[in-house]
Amino acid sequence: MQYIIxxxxxxxxxxxxxxxxxxxxxxxxxxxxxxxxxxxxGLNKKQTDDLIFQGEKIPQERDxxxxxxxxxxxxxxxx
Numbered sequence: 001m002q003y004i005i006x007x008x009x010x011x012x013x014x015x016x017x018x019x020x021x022x023x024x025x026x027x028x029x030x031x032x033x034x035x036x037x038x039x040x041x042g043l044n045k046k047q048t049d050d051l052i053f054q055g056e057k058i059p060q061e062r063d064x065x066x067x068x069x070x071x072x073x074x075x076x077x078x079x
Contacts, residue, residue: 002031005070014039017061029064037064 006014018039019025028040032052039062040048050056067073 002037003069004029004037004064004067005073006064006067007073010067014061014064018042031068035065035068037068038062039064 015022015025015027019042026041029037030040030048031037038051038058040051043051047056051058
């Protein structure tokens with residue numbers, strides 16, 4: 001099991017950049033075996049294949065890798 005850990009405000013800001021006109025939203029987060037995490041909603045098959053198989057660079061707003069299992073975001077506030 002993998003977790004994406006960020007504040008609600010961070011999530012809203014990221015999703016507003018990715019899907020600025022959405023009134024409601026479903027989001028798909030993909031996690032790879034090498035610990036990359038991307039939001040893929042709205043990408044077509046070629047785009048997702050390029051990400052996975054060709055190592056294509058993902059736009060920064062879709063890259064959630066830094067938030068993957070980022071437990072420090074929670075526990076650093078406890079000290």
